Amino acid sequence: MTIIEHVRRPFLIKSLDQDGMFTGYASVFGAVDSQSEVVERGAFARSLAEMRSAGRAPAMLWMHDPSLPIGIWVEMREDAKGLYVEGRLALSTQKGREAYELLKMGALTGLSIGYRVVRCGIDKVRKARVLLDVELFEISLVTFPANDRARVEAVNKARAGKILTERDVL
Numbered sequence: 001m002t003i004i005e006h007v008r009r010p011f012l013i014k015s016l017d018q019d020g021m022f023t024g025y026a027s028v029f030g031a032v033d034s035q036s037e038v039v040e041r042g043a044f045a046r047s048l049a050e051m052r053s054a055g056r057a058p059a060m061l062w063m064h065d066p067s068l069p070i071g072i073w074v075e076m077r078e079d080a081k082g083l084y085v086e087g088r089l090a091l092s093t094q095k096g097r098e099a100y101e102l103l104k105m106g107a108l109t110g111l112s113i114g115y116r117v118v119r120c121g122i123d124k125v126r127k128a129r130v131l132l133d134v135e136l137f138e139i140s141l142v143t144f145p146a147n148d149r150a151r152v153e154a155v156n157k158a159r160a161g162k163i164l165t166e167r168d169v170l
Helices: 045-054 094-105
Strands: 011-013 021-028 037-039 059-062 065-078 082-089 110-123 128-142 152-155 162-164
Touching (some): 021 110, 045 065, 045 128, 065 094, 065 128, 082 094, 094 152
Parallel strands (some): 059 128
Antiparallel strands (some): 011 162, 110 128
């Protein structure tokens, strides 16, 4: 005789499928980067508003290479920390699959922005150019970001984190 017991306990689904989604910060405010630049809160506001009204987003590139788009940005906004982004990699492309594998294993974590300076100032104390308004045109996955705090924070986050019970899956 076989006895089958059902355990009724909630559990956490960390990922429902391999959808190429990831989140992170493309820029972190107030940090002096390796180019001696500091991005101030509000620097992306005008550019983001213009892109939204035009129905477009910055390109998602591999290592700032304009010949290697690897996905799309599905969400971006300024918050208290910086420029928060959510992206989806093009998993049907070779570079998109490679990027996704490297993100999942933590071998690739950097994000970097491509921009044109519209308005800036100089911080003599920090010896840095302060970016007050930039025209954002691309955000890349990179090995070494200029702003060391600009990093991917989670992979598959858009689908993760739902607490399910036995009733949800039966």
